[in-house]
Amino acid sequence: MCGIIGYTGKKNATQVLVKGLSRLEYRGYDSAGVAVIRDQELVIRKKKGKLSVLRDDLKKDPIQGKTGIGHTRWATHGVPNDVNAHPHYDHKEKIAIVHNGIIENYLDLKKMLERKGYKFVSETDSEAIAHLISSNYKGDLRKAVQDSAKQMEGSYSIAAVHKGEPGRIVGMRNDSPLIIGIGEGENFIASDIPAVLDYTKKVVYLDNKEIVDLNEKTVLVYGPNGRKKKKKEVEIKWDISQAEKNGFRHFMLKEIFEQPEVIKNILEERIEKENVKFDELKITKNQLKKTKKIAIVACGTAYHAGLTAQYAIEEVAKVPVWVDTSSEFRYRDPLVDKETLVIVVSQSGETADTLAALREAREKGAKVLAICNVLGSSIAREADGVIYTHAGPEIAVASTKAYTAQLVVLYLFAYYLASARGSKKNSGFIKEIKSLPAAAKKLLDQYSSKRNKIAKYASEFHEYYLARNNKSCFLYLGRNVNYPNAIEGALKLKEISYISAEGYPAGEMKHGPIALIDENPWVVCIAVKGATYEKMLSNIQEIKARGGIIIAIATEGDAKLKKSKVEYVIETPRIKELFSPAIVVIPLQLLAYYVAAEFGYDIDQPRNLAKSVTVE
Ligand code: M6R
Numbered sequence: 001m002c003g004i005i006g007y008t009g010k011k012n013a014t015q016v017l018v019k020g021l022s023r024l025e026y027r028g029y030d031s032a033g034v035a036v037i038r039d040q041e042l043v044i045r046k047k048k049g050k051l052s053v054l055r056d057d058l059k060k061d062p063i064q065g066k067t068g069i070g071h072t073r074w075a076t077h078g079v080p081n082d083v084n085a086h087p088h089y090d091h092k093e094k095i096a097i098v099h100n101g102i103i104e105n106y107l108d109l110k111k112m113l114e115r116k117g118y119k120f121v122s123e124t125d126s127e128a129i130a131h132l133i134s135s136n137y138k139g140d141l142r143k144a145v146q147d148s149a150k151q152m153e154g155s156y157s158i159a160a161v162h163k164g165e166p167g168r169i170v171g172m173r174n175d176s177p178l179i180i181g182i183g184e185g186e187n188f189i190a191s192d193i194p195a196v197l198d199y200t201k202k203v204v205y206l207d208n209k210e211i212v213d214l215n216e217k218t219v220l221v222y223g224p225n226g227r228k229k230k231k232k233e234v235e236i237k238w239d240i241s242q243a244e245k246n247g248f249r250h251f252m253l254k255e256i257f258e259q260p261e262v263i264k265n266i267l268e269e270r271i272e273k274e275n276v277k278f279d280e281l282k283i284t285k286n287q288l289k290k291t292k293k294i295a296i297v298a299c300g301t302a303y304h305a306g307l308t309a310q311y312a313i314e315e316v317a318k319v320p321v322w323v324d325t326s327s328e329f330r331y332r333d334p335l336v337d338k339e340t341l342v343i344v345v346s347q348s349g350e351t352a353d354t355l356a357a358l359r360e361a362r363e364k365g366a367k368v369l370a371i372c373n374v375l376g377s378s379i380a381r382e383a384d385g386v387i388y389t390h391a392g393p394e395i396a397v398a399s400t401k402a403y404t405a406q407l408v409v410l411y412l413f414a415y416y417l418a419s420a421r422g423s424k425k426n427s428g429f430i431k432e433i434k435s436l437p438a439a440a441k442k443l444l445d446q447y448s449s450k451r452n453k454i455a456k457y458a459s460e461f462h463e464y465y466l467a468r469n470n471k472s473c474f475l476y477l478g479r480n481v482n483y484p485n486a487i488e489g490a491l492k493l494k495e496i497s498y499i500s501a502e503g504y505p506a507g508e509m510k511h512g513p514i515a516l517i518d519e520n521p522w523v524v525c526i527a528v529k530g531a532t533y534e535k536m537l538s539n540i541q542e543i544k545a546r547g548g549i550i551i552a553i554a555t556e557g558d559a560k561l562k563k564s565k566v567e568y569v570i571e572t573p574r575i576k577e578l579f580s581p582a583i584v585v586i587p588l589q590l591l592a593y594y595v596a597a598e599f600g601y602d603i604d605q606p607r608n609l610a611k612s613v614t615v616e
Contacts, residue, residue, distance in 0.1 A: 001028055001074045001100065001611075002027055002071060002072060002098075003026075003072040003100065003192065004086075004098040004178075004190065005024065005069065005070045005098075005188065005190045005195050005196075006190070006214075007020070007169075008167055008186065008215055009067075009186020010186060010216065013066055014036055014065065014068065017036070017068050017070035018058065018070065019198060021054075021070050023240075024072050024190065024194070025051050025072050025605065026604070026610070028610045029050050029074070030049070030074060030075050031073045031082070031084070032053075032070070032073065032085065033098075034068055034070040035069050035096035035098075036063045036064075036068035037066070037161060037166045039065075040163065042089070042161065045057060045063060046071075046085035046086065047085065048081050067166055067168070068161065069098045069159040071099075077125045078123030078124045083123075084122045084123055088126055089130060090118075090134030091117075091118045093163075094137075094162055094163050095130055095133055095160060097129050097158055098126075098159050099157070099158045100157045100158075101155035101174075101615060102615050103126065103128055103153070105154065110128050116135060129152065133145055133160055137162070141160060141213075142213040143226075145211060146172075146222070146224070146226055154175075155175035155176050155614065156173070157171070157173040157177060157178040158171065167215045168213070168214070169187075170212070172210070172211045172212070173209070173210065174208055175352070175614075178190070179192065179193060179203050179205055179376075180219055181195075181199065181200045182200060182233060185216055187215070187218075194395075197236065197239075201235055203236055203376075204219070204221070205376040207381075210222065210223060210229065234375075249597075251604045252396035252589075252593055252603050255394055255395070255400045256401070256444070256586065256589050257444055258401050259401050259444070260440040260441035261437070262390075262404065262405050263404060263440055266389065266390065266405060266408045266412070267412075267433065267434055267437065270409075274427055274430055276413075276415050278412075278416060280385075280388065282384060283369055283384055285420035288420040289420055289422075291339065291417075292320075292339040293340050293341075294342075295324060295329070295334065295336055295341075296321060296322070296324070296345065297323075297325075297329045297342060297344050297345075297354065297358075298326060298346060298351075299325055299327065299346075300491065301402070302345040302351075302402075303325050304484045304487055306323045306345050307323050307484035308484045309410035311481045311578065312414040312578060316418050317415075317418040326353035326354040327616075330357045334361070334364070337365050337366060338365040338366065340361075341367050341369060342361040342367070342368045343371060344370050344371070345372075346372055347372070347394055347399055349373070349374045349377020349379040350378055350379065350614050351612060355382070358379060367385070369383060369386070370383035371386075371387050371389060371413075372386055372387075372389065373389045373390070387413065389402065389406055389408075396603070397605060398492055398495055398606070404440075407585075411578070411579065415429055415430075432576040432578075436575070436583065439573040440582070440583055447587075454570060454587060454591055457570075458595045458598050461522055461598070462599065464549075472520050473520065474499060474521060474522050475501070475517075475521045475522075476502065476504070477503075477504055477505070477506035477509065477526065477539060479507060479526075480530060480577070481581055482580060482581055485526055485588060486505070486506075487503030487504075489501075489503060489585070489589075490503035491503070495592075497592065497599055497601060507532075507535065509542065517547065517548045519549070521548060521549075524551045524553065524588070525540050525543070525550055525551070525553070527540060527554055528553060528580050528584055529555040529558065529574065530580065531577065537560070540566060544566070550568065551567070551568040551569075552566045552569050553584055553588070554569050554570065555572060555573075555574050556574060557574075570587045572584055572586075
């Protein structure tokens with residue numbers, strides 16, 4: 001999961017590449033590099049560290065040229081250092097490549113190439129691609145890439161240049177994303193749309209095993225057999241400003257504050273009177289009617305959205321649902337068949353495990369519905385039907401607005417499924433769900449100043465943590481529809497503040513985790529009004545009796561909870577319990593954000609992570 005870009009045109013290629021990489025940095029940020037064709041030379045500059053290190057270096061010693069490729073890395077093979085950073089040369093330094101993915105047979109390729117005299121300098125799998133292309137090169141870069149593809153196993157998107165063919169870039173993909181940006185007198189390839197949006201809104205999505213051959217004037221796409229293919233150009237509707245911070249300190253904070261608008265847009269687009277419509281969905285109502293069971297499969301935050309959807313679908317549409325992480329589902333020989341609907345949920349639409357789970361499910365005859373945010377992504381294209389969340393680009397590694405968008409779409413899908421199966425229209429459902437945007441806005445309005453209550457709690461936690469020699473941690477408890485939010489809150493905190501945090505169903509406390517409670521952990525208790533509210537109050541008493549420090553997420557005006565004397569209370573607007581997860585998660589996101597801010601961490605680009613996990 002790295003970001004790659006290629007540019008050919010009349011502009012200064014280095015500048016275009018570095019700007020494009022800044023839009024792709026969310027995909028990996030442990031090193032970055034560019035290869036630019038300058039006159040008859042092929043110059044590579046690459047640096048360990050964030051893109052800013054490379055940018056500073058290029059400022060001091062610029063490379064002029066009109067064609068080049070660039071890369072931002074998330075290490076798989078070989079530690080992050082200058083040598084392992086991309087681009088990689090072939091041994092004659094005539095070819096340079098950038099790669100996103102994993103070459104599974106690279107050790108075999110390496111042995112074969114070393115026997116032929118090729119010398120490897122890095123520890124990466126990617127370097128084998130450069131030498132392989134070189135070994136197949138007979139004066140035509142596209143043909144050399146095409147022949148090399150036949151010998152490569154694994155997932156990859158690559159871009160290659162040859163100094164003897166200035167102005168030409170060849171790209172290829174297999175299970176890793178690659179798009180083409182069509183400009184005026186210039187063309188681009190990239191891992192994702194934001195990298196080219198400063199220059200063009202016209203894109204072409206490359207399909208698996210396709211090869212693109214471009215120069216500033218022409219873009220040719222070939223199938224694996226070498227035959228030319230006609231591809232459809234797509235006009236991107238959103239703006240690059242949506243991928244900018246717009247005055248917020250971090251993308252994560254901006255994306256948290258976008259949630260009322262995101263929810264509102266989804267509801268406006270999808271609800272017509274008492275009906276829900278999914279115009280792009282190719283799975284028919286008749287097919288949905290025949291569904292006997294549903295499996296929801298996803299990773300990370302998207303998996304948590306799936307766990308919440310289980311409550312909604314079972315309650316509203318009365319179809320049995322089970323939820324699985326993609327990495328487990330794909331290797332378990334899951335019991336799915338043509339009467340099963342498999343719903344895969346993915347913000348990026350490129351998560352390798354989810355994509356593999358989708359394929360596994362389709363092979364077994366199940367219909368697969370994808371809930372995706374990124375248009376034209378691999379998961380969206382390979383599924384039988386897709387519903388887009390239209391949350392706009394999510395740049396911060398920690399997912400926030402994509403999660404609430406997934407929740408809202410899944411609620412609406414539960415309603416849609418119920419009507420497809422002949423249930424009576426429930427106007428209460430539509431009325432209640434429509435109150436979500438106002439509730440989210442009301443909640444966020446309380447936290448728009450820098451010195452808000454949640455920021456204050458975070459600062460107190462920080463002091464407490466330092467005073468106890470970094471010994472404190474977090475436990476998140478929730479029940480019923482808000483149990484998945486307990487794990488989501490814990491995930492948010494650990495991924496950006498590196499503090500140990502565990503999410504648990506509160507009823508399970510007495511079966512083990514209660515042993516953790518003393519004065520050390522801070523316990524976030526989701527205690528909003530609902531079916532298990534009273535039970536949650538009892539759990540709170542059990543924690544208090546053992547000295548735990550509690551942050552309660554409560555329903556506004558809850559006097560009873562205040563009487564239980566918890567240390568901290570965060571109030572949320574009153575909302576029907578089924579829909580409350582979409583509101584309750586917001587203070588959890590803010591808490592994680594402000595704790596990480598107290599520690600001074602890099603919130604948008606936390607260590608060891610990348611936005612989309614396109615490798616296993
Ligand atoms: O793009 P996807 O929704 O498929 O990504 C799934 C997970 O990798 C993702 O949600 C991850 O857990 C986030 N960093 C959580 O904030």
